[in-house]
Amino acid sequence: MQYIKVEDLAFHYEDEPVLENICFEVxxxxxxxxxxxxxxxxxxxxxxxxGLLKPTKGSVMLSxxxxxxxxxxxxxxxxxxxxxxxxFPSTVLELVRSGRYPRGKWFKKLDEDxxxxxxxxxxxxxxxxxxxxxxxxxxGGQKQRxxxxxxxxxxxxxxxxxxxxxxxxxxxxxxxxxxxKHASDYHGKGxxxxxxxxxxxxxxxxxxxxxxxxxGSPWRCFSMDSCKERSKHPSSFH
Amino acid sequence: MFLYGFMQRAFQASVLIxxxxxxxGLFLILRRQSLMADTLSHVSLAGVALGLLLGYDPTxxxxxxxxxxAGILEYLRKVYRTYSEISIAILMSGGMAVALVLMGLNxxxxxxxxxxxxxxxxxxxxxQQVWMLLVLTLLIIILYSVxxxxxxxxxxDEETAYTAGLPIQFMSVMFNILxxxxxxxxxxxxxxxxxxxxxxxxxxxSIRLSKSFNGVIFIGIxxxxxxxxxxxxxxxxxxTPPGATITLIYIxxxxxxxxxx
Ligand SMILES: Nc1ncnc2c1ncn2[C@@H]1O[C@H](COP(=O)(O)OP(=O)(O)O)[C@@H](O)[C@H]1O
Ligand SMILES: [Mg+2]
Numbered sequence: 001m002q003y004i005k006v007e008d009l010a011f012h013y014e015d016e017p018v019l020e021n022i023c024f025e026v027x028x029x030x031x032x033x034x035x036x037x038x039x040x041x042x043x044x045x046x047x048x049x050x051g052l053l054k055p056t057k058g059s060v061m062l063s064x065x066x067x068x069x070x071x072x073x074x075x076x077x078x079x080x081x082x083x084x085x086x087x088f089p090s091t092v093l094e095l096v097r098s099g100r101y102p103r104g105k106w107f108k109k110l111d112e113d114x115x116x117x118x119x120x121x122x123x124x125x126x127x128x129x130x131x132x133x134x135x136x137x138x139x140g141g142q143k144q145r146x147x148x149x150x151x152x153x154x155x156x157x158x159x160x161x162x163x164x165x166x167x168x169x170x171x172x173x174x175x176x177x178x179x180x181k182h183a184s185d186y187h188g189k190g191x192x193x194x195x196x197x198x199x200x201x202x203x204x205x206x207x208x209x210x211x212x213x214x215x216g217s218p219w220r221c222f223s224m225d226s227c228k229e230r231s232k233h234p235s236s237f238h
Numbered sequence: 239m240f241l242y243g244f245m246q247r248a249f250q251a252s253v254l255i256x257x258x259x260x261x262x263g264l265f266l267i268l269r270r271q272s273l274m275a276d277t278l279s280h281v282s283l284a285g286v287a288l289g290l291l292l293g294y295d296p297t298x299x300x301x302x303x304x305x306x307x308a309g310i311l312e313y314l315r316k317v318y319r320t321y322s323e324i325s326i327a328i329l330m331s332g333g334m335a336v337a338l339v340l341m342g343l344n345x346x347x348x349x350x351x352x353x354x355x356x357x358x359x360x361x362x363x364x365x366q367q368v369w370m371l372l373v374l375t376l377l378i379i380i381l382y383s384v385x386x387x388x389x390x391x392x393x394x395d396e397e398t399a400y401t402a403g404l405p406i407q408f409m410s411v412m413f414n415i416l417x418x419x420x421x422x423x424x425x426x427x428x429x430x431x432x433x434x435x436x437x438x439x440x441x442x443x444s445i446r447l448s449k450s451f452n453g454v455i456f457i458g459i460x461x462x463x464x465x466x467x468x469x470x471x472x473x474x475x476x477x478t479p480p481g482a483t484i485t486l487i488y489i490x491x492x493x494x495x496x497x498x499x
Contacts, residue, residue: 102402
């Protein structure tokens, strides 16, 4: 099922074009990686998809429904998510529990199932022991990991991740990609992730959207080189 | 001192303000809107002056003016994301200037009462004011318990809140309006110059004392009750302005905590 469809998208900041001729789709079960040099408008593209920016031209479709025909839940990790206000008074547990709120829990108490998701999410990033710490007192990599845990706790249908592994070591990155791949292969989640990790992630992603600088344009404008797709063969997950 | 009706009303008002202040104050601090509270209190002086000049009930006139300006501020915050300090500074001085000009135009004896509004007065708290404050407090407590999770999410990060499906625009406007009404109601009691301090300091203190979001509110209420009641008693015996006395107590508490933590 189609979760994201971008058709002939162009985006300008003021009069300055930064994106042109972008077309791709992300479906349920896809693990798509989005790459490009610094300033290639990757973040801008994600923000267009999420509706935080309006395309100058073309269209973005973000599905309203998931594959079970329920409301599609989107889990977004912005770039520099870890630079949140260090004074924000919250424990790790409170923050990760807030990931459950969009799951119909704005006005309801979290139940046992919610708490299980929270515990699992915290364990999957190795932060369960730190759950009573204040979020402002964590290291950069730990902040990044609890932001990931918050999104895992949400258990979204579609992950939109902007350089989510910044500041994390190789082993935890590898672990994170495995979890994502499992989520897309076995639970039909859609994933669109900005990353600079070409080499590592090649083994996990089944789609590669690369933004390259447009030749002959006076602007620093980026377009798609290609959208390479590899047929998806659920790898043996362990 | 409780034999005096005005002291009873002052204590009732203090308890109510202590319940409201940490909730609003925490969100004002985290949304970096402390300055907005200050602006609204200056504007609310203009509201009172306008009410006195036109002969309307200053309390209602004040609420009206402050709510309108709170709406304008939200608009400015959105349009001039990076320059919002400037628009706030203009509105703040504008509010003060309008208040002073309106006072000048009014040649009845109203300058006396504008003094009261600048520095606050507990002698003049009316039964109506206490009732209005009670209704507002109940409203804020109910709204807080219903929208606690949504406000937590919104305050942590507006963009992820938007992608999680929250009506962030509407919530921001409602929050500003509520802040405006609160300021308009407590301004005559604690004084325009110190309303924002009264709203913000309890939360500023309790943020340092608690690791969790709910803890901040709870400790904030305790801090506010302590500061408000001590301040009121102090101001009664020393004959000092209540707003200033309360603010000094908060600052003392803040300093003690800053030294020991
Ligand atoms: N709010 C903005 N206003 C104007 N230009 C912007 C804005 N945000 C980003 N840009 C410009 O758009 C280009 C793409 O930025 P961005 O999407 O952040 O790139 P990336 O995420 O690929 O590093 C950059 O040249 C940047 O300077
Ligand atoms: Mg970026």
